[in-house]
Amino acid sequence: xxxxxxxxxxxxxxxxxxxxxxxxxxxxxxxxxxxxxxxxxxxxxxxxxxxxxxxxxxxxxxxxxxxxxxxxxxxxxxxxxxxxxxxxxxxxxxxxxxxxxxxxxxxxxxxxxxxxxxxxxxxxxxxxxxxxxxxxxxxxxxxxxx
Amino acid sequence: xxxxxxxxxxxxxxxxxxxxxxxxxxxxxxxxxxxxxxxxxxxxxxxxxxxxxxxxxxxxxxxxxxxxxxxxxxxxxxxxxxxxxxxxxxxxxxxxxxxxxxxxxxxxxxxxxxxxxxxxxxxxxxxxxxxxxxxxxxxxxxxxxxxxxxxxxxxxxxxxxxxxxxxxx
Numbered sequence: 478x479x480x481x482x483x484x485x486x487x488x489x490x491x492x493x494x495x496x497x498x499x500x501x502x503x504x505x506x507x508x509x510x511x512x513x514x515x516x517x518x519x520x521x522x523x524x525x526x527x528x529x530x531x532x533x534x535x536x537x538x539x540x541x542x543x544x545x546x547x548x549x550x551x552x553x554x555x556x557x558x559x560x561x562x563x564x565x566x567x568x569x570x571x572x573x574x575x576x577x578x579x580x581x582x583x584x585x586x587x588x589x590x591x592x593x594x595x596x597x598x599x600x601x602x603x604x605x606x607x608x609x610x611x612x613x614x615x616x617x618x619x620x621x622x623x
Numbered sequence: 624x625x626x627x628x629x630x631x632x633x634x635x636x637x638x639x640x641x642x643x644x645x646x647x648x649x650x651x652x653x654x655x656x657x658x659x660x661x662x663x664x665x666x667x668x669x670x671x672x673x674x675x676x677x678x679x680x681x682x683x684x685x686x687x688x689x690x691x692x693x694x695x696x697x698x699x700x701x702x703x704x705x706x707x708x709x710x711x712x713x714x715x716x717x718x719x720x721x722x723x724x725x726x727x728x729x730x731x732x733x734x735x736x737x738x739x740x741x742x743x744x745x746x747x748x749x750x751x752x753x754x755x756x757x758x759x760x761x762x763x764x765x766x767x768x769x770x771x772x773x774x775x776x777x778x779x780x781x782x783x784x785x786x787x788x789x790x791x792x
Contacts (some may be wrong), residue, residue, distance in 0.1 A: 509653045514752070517657075528657040532646045536638035544634065553630035585748065 487613040495546035497603060498558065500601040502539030504585030505531070515582025519568055537561070545610075548619030555611045562604040569597050631705035662773055665689065680756045684773045687782055690743055694784070699741045705776070711789035715745065715779050716759035726760050741768045748777035 480486065505512040513531035516522065522530065537557065544554050569581060572592045583592045590596060610616075624771075642749075646652045663683045685693075692718070693699035701718035703710045710720040719732045723746070727733075736742070742761065746753035754771040761769050780786065 506642075506645070510651070510752070513653055513657065524659065528653045528655055531653065532642045532655070533639040536642035536645075537635060537781060540638040540641075541634055550630045550634075556631055557634050574737045 481609055482613045484615055484617050487610050488617050491545060491548075491551075491610050491616075494603060494606050494610065495542045496559065498538045498542030499546065500542075501584050502535045502537075502542055505535035505582075506539065506586050509535075512582055512585060515580055518577070518579040518582070519572055520577075521568060521571065525615065534561075548616060548621070550621050551616060551619060552611060557606050558605060559607040559611065562600055562607055566597055566600045566604065569593075569600065573597065628723055654655055665770065670728070682755055682762075682769065684771045685743060687772075687774045687778050687784075690772045690774075690779070691782070693743060699743045700736060702742060702744045702757065703753075703776070704744050704757040706745045709747070709776075713780070713786050713788050714776065716785035716787045718745075721757060723757040723760070726757065728764065736766075738765050739767060740768075743770050743772050745772040745775040745779070748775045749773050751775060754791050770780075 509528075509531050512535065513528050516527050516530055517524070538561070541554050541557050541561075544550060545558065565583075569592050572579060573594065578591060579592050581592050581596050583590055583596070643655075646655075663681045665685050667689065690701075694701065694715070701715050703714045703718045703720045704723040705720075705773050706722045706724070707720055709723075710718075714720070719746075721730065721732055736785075742758075743752040744758050744761075744783065754773070758769045
């Protein structure tokens with residue numbers, strides 16, 4: 478258990494998780510209409526809310542990703558990041574149950590990633606990384622770990 | 624208590640505001656409140672004399688039987704707005720491919736087109752936006768008679784009308 482919280486290991490997780498969020502955020506910011514359509518495909522949200530989600534979530538991903546990378550308010554940041562990951566896991570899971578064959582909308586246009594168990598697994602791994610970083614008390618290269 | 628949550632609030636509110644501001648100033652912005660699209664149909668009686676669709680705000684759509692009529696008498700140029708892979712997998716017979724998201728002025732298919740010809744653009748089905756997007760793009764560069772076919776590939780296929788598949792390269 479102690480090895481999981483080893484600060485170098487945690488740093489690697491932090492790097493990966495933050496870069497994933499930064500990349501995902503940027504890709505969605507580039508093509509908002511496409512992202513909005515991906516959200517729409519889930520058929521989970523009222524139509525009028527979809528564009529608002531498509532406009533705000535990518536920037537939240539980008540900013541939290543950057544803050545995580547720089548080590549700014551790590552713990553509070555992770556509350557958001559981990560909540561987002563749980564949310565993504567949930568909606569993908571619901572879509573799998575409903576048998577929807579849709580693009581997950583995770584990284585914008587290019588990588589056409591389908592909703593499925595593999596996607597859920599990827600998200601669980603990212604969530605666990607987030608959890609690992611959260612539980613670590615002694616971070617390297619941080620500005621404020623609170 | 625607010626102080627305890629201030630970081631979290633900032634991390635949500637600040638990016639959201641940035642997102643809204645950026646959306647406001649960018650050229651490819653999206654509406655804040657998404658609405659279902661209203662389709663304006665072309666009447667059958669107008670079909671023989673279609674010349675005047677130059678309002679970019681609401682591009683008129685044709686129904687399947689009308690597109691078939693134009694297909695049979697060869698009066699319209701059919702354009703598939705989907706990406707090349709979808710196009711190659713199957714398209715309306717005689718349609719050319721102009722992917723909506725890869726729209727470039729020096730596309731050879733584009734330069735072959737007469738700007739006064741009757742253009743009918745389609746994509747996958749009713750939900751897909753590519754046809755409208757391409758239609759706007761074409762009208763911006765001077766095409767006058769542009770219509771969309773919202774039924775698209777899906778309805779054409781269902782109706783059993785002529786299709787073709789590209790030869791694999």
